[in-house]
Amino acid sequence: MALNQSKVGSSYPSYRYEVSREKIREYAIALGEADPRYLSDGDDCVAPPTFAASFTLTKGLMALLGDAELGAHPALVHGSQAFRWGARPVRPGDVLECTSRIASITVRGRNEFLTTVVDCRFADSGDTAVEAESVIVFLGSAPQDDAAQEGAA
Amino acid sequence: MSFAFTVGAELPAISQPSSLVTSVMYAGASTDYNPLHYDQAFAGQVSPTGAPIAHGMYSMGLVSRMLTAAAGGPEQVVDLQVRFSKPWPLGTTATFNGTVTEVADGIATVEVKGTAESGETILSGVGHVRV
Numbered sequence: 001m002a003l004n005q006s007k008v009g010s011s012y013p014s015y016r017y018e019v020s021r022e023k024i025r026e027y028a029i030a031l032g033e034a035d036p037r038y039l040s041d042g043d044d045c046v047a048p049p050t051f052a053a054s055f056t057l058t059k060g061l062m063a064l065l066g067d068a069e070l071g072a073h074p075a076l077v078h079g080s081q082a083f084r085w086g087a088r089p090v091r092p093g094d095v096l097e098c099t100s101r102i103a104s105i106t107v108r109g110r111n112e113f114l115t116t117v118v119d120c121r122f123a124d125s126g127d128t129a130v131e132a133e134s135v136i137v138f139l140g141s142a143p144q145d146d147a148a149q150e151g152a153a
Numbered sequence: 154m155s156f157a158f159t160v161g162a163e164l165p166a167i168s169q170p171s172s173l174v175t176s177v178m179y180a181g182a183s184t185d186y187n188p189l190h191y192d193q194a195f196a197g198q199v200s201p202t203g204a205p206i207a208h209g210m211y212s213m214g215l216v217s218r219m220l221t222a223a224a225g226g227p228e229q230v231v232d233l234q235v236r237f238s239k240p241w242p243l244g245t246t247a248t249f250n251g252t253v254t255e256v257a258d259g260i261a262t263v264e265v266k267g268t269a270e271s272g273e274t275i276l277s278g279v280g281h282v283r284v
Contacts, residue, residue: 023182026181026182027182027183029182030175030179030181030183030211030214031179031182031211031215031217032169032215034222035221035226046226046227046228047227048214048217048218048221048227049217049227049233050210050213050214050217050233053183053185053210053213053214054182054183057210058183058185059184074199075199077209077237078209078210078237079236079237080234080235080237080278081209081210081213081234081235082232082234082235083232083233084231084232085227085230085231085232088228089226089227133234
C-alpha cells in the first residue's frame with residue numbers, strides 16, 4: 001500500500017536526547033576512531049560528527065515511521081543521508097531538543113522515496129546542533145495506476 | 154592539522170572490514186537494531202544479497218572518520234551527504250576515498266566514495282570542511 005501523501009509537511013512531537021560520555025565512547029570505538037577526545041574522561045570530550053545518527057535515525061525516525069496514518073512498511077532501505085552540523089560538536093551533558101518532519105514523498109518507478117528532516121537544537125541556547133536529512137526508499141509500494149506522477153513535494 | 158586541502162589532493166584512505174562483530178558493535182552504539190545487519194535467518198528473507206549487510210550508517214561513519222581526521226577534528230566538519238548505492242556484504246573489506254574538488258572562502262569541498270571488494274561503489278557523496 002502506498003504512503004499517504006497528505007502527511008507531507010507533518011511534524012512530530014519533539015523529543016529530548018541527553019548526550020552521554022559512555023555512548024560517545026561506544027560509538028567512537030565501533031567506528032575505530034583514533035581521536036583521543038572521543039574517548040576522554042575530561043572536559044575535552046566531544047562526539048564524532050556522525051554520532052548524530054544515534055539520536056536522529058532511531059529515536060527521530062521511529063516515531064515518524066510508527067505513525068499508522070503514514071503507511072510505512074518494512075520493505076525499506078536507507079537511500080541517502082545528509083547531516084548539516086552547527087557551530088560546535090556535541091559534548092557529554094548536552095541536552096538536545098529534536099523535531100522530526102516529513103519533507104516529501106516522491107515516486108520513482110515502483111518505489112516511494114520518503115524524505116525526512118530531524119532538526120536538533122541545544123536545549124539551553126536554541127542553537128542548531130545538527131540537521132539530519134534522510135531518504136528512506138519503500139520498495140514496491142508506489143501506486144501503479146498513476147506511477148508517472150512525481151509526488152506532492 | 155597535517156593534511157593540506159588543495160584541489161586535487163587525495164585524503165588518506167581508510168580500508169575497513171565488516172563482520173558480524175563490527176555490525177553488532179555498530180548496532181549497539183547507534184541503537185539501530187535492524188536484524189538485517191546481523192541475523193542470518195532474517196537477512197536470508199529480506200536482504201538484497203540474501204545475507205547480512207553492513208549498516209549504511211557504518212559506511213557513512215567511516216567516511217566521516219576519514220574526513221574528520223584530515224580536517225583536524227569534528228569542529229571543522231560543516232556537512233556531509235552520501236547516497237547508499239549498493240549493499241556492503243559482511244565478511245568483506247571496503248575502501249573509503251576522498252578527493253578535494255574545490256577550496257573557496259575557507260571551505261573545502263570533498264567528493265567521497267566507498268568501494269566494495271568487488272569493485273562496486275557502495276556509497277558516494279560530498280562533504281564540506283573548514284580549512
